[in-house]
Amino acid sequence: MARLNDQVQALLEEYADLLTITGGDAFRARSYEKSARAIGGWPTDLADMDPKAILEIPGVGKSTVGKIDEVRRTGTIDAVEKLRAKIPPGVRAMMKVPGLGPKRALALHQDLGVSTIDDLRAAAQAGRLHDLPGFGGRTEENILHGLEVLHQAAGRADLGTATALAEEVTAALSAVPGCLRCTWAGSLRRMRETVGDLDVLAAAHDSAPLMEAFVALPSVAEVIVSGPTKTSVRTGAGLQIDLRVVSPEAFGAALVYFTGSKAHNIKLRTLAVRAGLKLSEYGLFDAGTGENLASATEEEVYAALGLAWIPPTLREDRGEVEAAASGELPVLVTERDLRGDLHTHTDLTDGVASLEDMLATAKARGYAYYAVTDHAPDLVMQRMTDEKMLAQRARLQELAGHYGRMRLLHGTELNIGPDGSVDWDAEFLSGFDVCVASVHSHFGADRATQTRRLIRACENPHVHVIGHPSARRVGRRAPIDVDWPAVFAAAARTGTALEINAAPGRMDLNDDHVRAARTAGVRFSIDSDAHSTVQLANPRFGVGTAQRAWLGPDDVINAWPWQKLKRFLTKPDL
DNA sequence: GCCGTTTTCGGCCCGACTGTTTTCAGTCG
Missing domain, CATH: 1.10.150.110 (DNA polymerase beta, N-terminal domain-like)
Known part of the structure; x- marks a missing residue:
């Protein structure tokens, strides 16, 4: 921990x-x-x-x-x-x-x-x-x-848990004398929504001190195998961690190899074989002479295969190798591109931090705009009232200008009822700068009903973003049953963004849906859904999903400058 | 166990849904 x-x-x-x-x-x-x-x-x-x-x-x-x-x-x-x-x-x-x-x-x-x-x-x-x-x-x-x-989801860790563990392990190993490089690879580096194990890669001339330090880590409960190049352990939480130590000369080739995916690696090796080369975790070699052509960095390895360096989030053999060969890799959205957060909570409902603390943390993240979107009254447990919401809006207006140039937006997270209606009437809704609308009930309704309710929510002129559209909880609740192409078409037609909810327990929409939606012309909002100041750092995980779906900054409304976002938040007449 | 311009004691989030029931317990958000 x-x-x-x-x-x-x-x-x-x-x-x-x-x-x-x-x-x-x-x-x-x-x-x-x-x-x-x-x-x-x-x-x-x-x-x-x-x-x-x-x-x-x-x-x-x-x-x-x-x-x-x-x-x-x-x-x-x-x-x-x-x-x-x-x-x-x-x-x-x-x-x-x-x-x-x-x-x-x-x-x-x-x-x-x-x-x-x-x-x-x-x-x-x-x-x-x-x-x-x-x-x-x-x-x-x-x-x-x-x-x-x-x-x-058994035995799999969500992205947040796995990232925290990976950061802890790599920080500890990096501090071991003789450790020249240490980072994580595998599906976590590709930012899959859950990971079955953790792959950690280190570079050193002598692996022994690293292996010793590794098995002595406080989170390690059991040593599965232990050798000079590879040691595997299991944590108290049941997650397996594999540590591989290679020479610094081979670090790049090993990083490619252990980042995978398997399909991506097969594609690379096939490419190598056709060129009379051999690719392994130790390097790219001339098949005839055995000469090492590239191995120290990933860039060198890809270049020697005639490819541009491929971002790890793309390495799934979904066309990225072909794109790298023809110089057509997409420019991916990054965490640095995000200019704001459009879905956050405070202690007015179920957040644990005050409005002021959330704003201060948001400002420290360098945002140009920030939306407070506490829960709406139909989620009865949150006890929201018109008065509370209007008081928060007034407070937000008082605070305008107190957080540098960060623009403060007043929003809400509405509840999409079983019939697609939302909490407030049009007049009250028109008072918000931004409305996220989400499914929080009736998860078991049939496909026709779920599809109709989401489409109707998109058609609401006051709904700008559909929050966590599938309503799934990673490993805990199945997604609702929806005709996604129909919803994607409706979102594109009505100018409604679909959320990439970056809370590690949600990751919703997932990468596959985002890819399909993007093809349909949908825009996205990568949001933290933060209920605490710490969770305002969630968007890094959503960026992983966005990258896996090949999204660029133009696809993401909260990567846009305020003036452009402002136009988006005024929906066209339907 | 926590908390207070309703309070230092006596409250504490509330309604819907499901499946089991014959009037309601358990779960969920």
Whole structure:
């Protein structure tokens, strides 16, 4: 774990879950959930804060400060350990199955002796669940389906988790004496939305010190294989990390080789063979003489194959090799191109940071414009009212000019109802600078219904962006069933942007959909959906998706200068 | 456990949906 905040957050979340499972005070559990979120989203590392400052974090009281101190001293929390002794970890894991909450998870454990996900699957397949009180045939089916959803992401880490781990590992290894280069490769470098393992590459003349440091990392739980060029470990969270150490002369060739994808590598090797060459992780060689033609940098390797350097996010054999050969690689949008964020929250609804803190962090990111888009009233739990929204708008107007030249936009995240309607009438909506509209309910409706509701939302003259259009949660909830070509056509026709939601748990739209939508003429908004100042850094992940879909700066409305974006936010008459 | 121009005690987010039920528990956002 990179920050003490993350460690504390994980322990407090676990404590809240265990309290809930054991039927403890629900308000206490909720309180711990809240402090966990507040701590995870707090920008300063707890390790650098004194207790008094920690007590200032909203939602954190004396009891939590004590537990933070305990984590700092002992690495854990005694109260959590005591509950862990009573409730097998599998019971908590079962709560991750969609449709299974604390009550049923505990009932399954107590009445059926089910205490792992595997037990649960076996029991459901054997039809042993529907005899339990409160369980029936449909519940059993839903649990089996939920297990399927969970299984698709099992053992895979989302982009945010994997990136944090990769940064931690490469920083630690880079500090080892004799380490000349260290970076991550593999699917994480290609910025796939989830990764099954982490590939780390280092350059050194002597690999031994790196291997020793690697297996001694605090996040390592198990060593799978260990040798002079390759060591594989598993983290406590179950993610495999492979470390390969090569000589500095071979670093570029190894980076190409281990970044992949497999299909991209095959294409490159085929190209090499046809030219009388041989490509491996050690370099590009003359097949006849064995002479090393290129190996130190990726650029040299690609150049020796007659190719321009190909950005890692494109290396999927989707035409990038041909484009590199003909000098037609696209100019990709980068994080630096983003001039603003059009989907963010504050503590007025479910964010954990104040408006002022979010604005200050946004300004530090160098944005030219920034939209605050708190939840609208139809998401009842957020308790939004017209008055609260108008008060926020007034506050935003007061703050105009307080954040340099950053333009402050007042927006909202509307809820797209099952019929495609949204929270407010046209008059109220016209008061916003920007409206994101998202699906937050009725995920199970049929394709015709989902398609109609999204198209109707696009046709709303006050809706500028469709937020997280598929409503999927990576590894947790399947996307809604939609006729995407029809929605893409509607978005293009109505001048409605589709969001690339950059929160690692969403990554929505995904790269395939973005590619298809772009072909249909759709524009995109790469948004953080930040609920804390830390999450304002999310767009880097969305840029990965955008690049994988070959998007350039012109495809992304929040890469545009304000005047151009302003015109886009005035939709044409339909 | 946290918090306070309704409060230092007594509240704490609320409604919809699903599947199990015969009046409601569990889950979700």
